[in-house]
Amino acid sequence: MAETKYFTEDGLQKLRNEVDELIRIQRPAISRQIAEARDKGDLSENAEYDAAKEAQGLLEMKISKLQDTIRNARIIDESKMDVSKVLILSTVKMKNLKNGAVMAYTIVPENEADLKKGKLSVSSPIAKGLLGKKAGDKVEIDIPAGKITFEIIEVSR
Numbered sequence: 001m002a003e004t005k006y007f008t009e010d011g012l013q014k015l016r017n018e019v020d021e022l023i024r025i026q027r028p029a030i031s032r033q034i035a036e037a038r039d040k041g042d043l044s045e046n047a048e049y050d051a052a053k054e055a056q057g058l059l060e061m062k063i064s065k066l067q068d069t070i071r072n073a074r075i076i077d078e079s080k081m082d083v084s085k086v087l088i089l090s091t092v093k094m095k096n097l098k099n100g101a102v103m104a105y106t107i108v109p110e111n112e113a114d115l116k117k118g119k120l121s122v123s124s125p126i127a128k129g130l131l132g133k134k135a136g137d138k139v140e141i142d143i144p145a146g147k148i149t150f151e152i153i154e155v156s157r
Contacts, residue, residue, distance in 0.1 A: 006088065006122075007073050011112040015073070019066045022059060030056045076109070078157060086130045086155055088122050093154040094130070097138070102153065107131070126150075 007015070030052060037049035081087050086107065093104040105120040107130065113121035120127050129141030133152055140149045 004072050004074055005069055005111065006076050006109045008089065008109065008112060009075055011109060012070070012073050012075060015066060015070055015111075019063060019070065022063050022066070026059055027063075030059055081157075083157055084155065085132055085134045086152070087132075089157065091156045092130055092152060093156075094150040094152050097149045097151055 033052040034049065034056060037046055037052050040046060040048065076089060078089055081089070083090075086092050088107050088109065091104060091106045093102065095102045105118050105126070107122050107127045108119045110121045110123050113119050113124070122128075122131075125143050126141055129139050130150075130152070133139050133155075135152050135155050137152050138149060139152065140147050
């Protein structure tokens with residue numbers, strides 16, 4: 001059985017758009033490549049044909065995996081979530097007590113993480129350490145570089 005993955009509406013739509021592009025654009029392109037290679041003659045010694053068939057197999061596998069992910073996807077309903085503590089989709093403003101740096105991150109599903117945009121994966125060590133905590137809490141988090149203590153300044157949506 002496939003694993004349930006959680007998405008925001010936007011994240012799931014992006015995944016659906018990717019599958020749609022793979023099916024509508026890339027699948028026909030690979031089919032054309034196979035047809036062109038087949039027209040060149042002997043298939044037993046045709047590297048172009050072999051490469052196109054391999055690309056087709058990889059594409060079909062990717063489409064299948066993405067469709068399976070979509071089938072098992074669950075959309076996160078923010079309206080039913082406690083806004084007073086850190087949960088997925090919370091924006092957390094926190095202070096590193098060691099160096100005084102203040103930072104803000106939004107805790108998002110794994111596949112929507114983007115550190116440059118301030119989106120932290122829910123499965124990251126920092127997010128795991130923050131989950132369930134409230135504003136004013138001090139939390140010590142184990143990260144690969146050691147332990148860091150943060151003070152949660154604000155939790156919002």
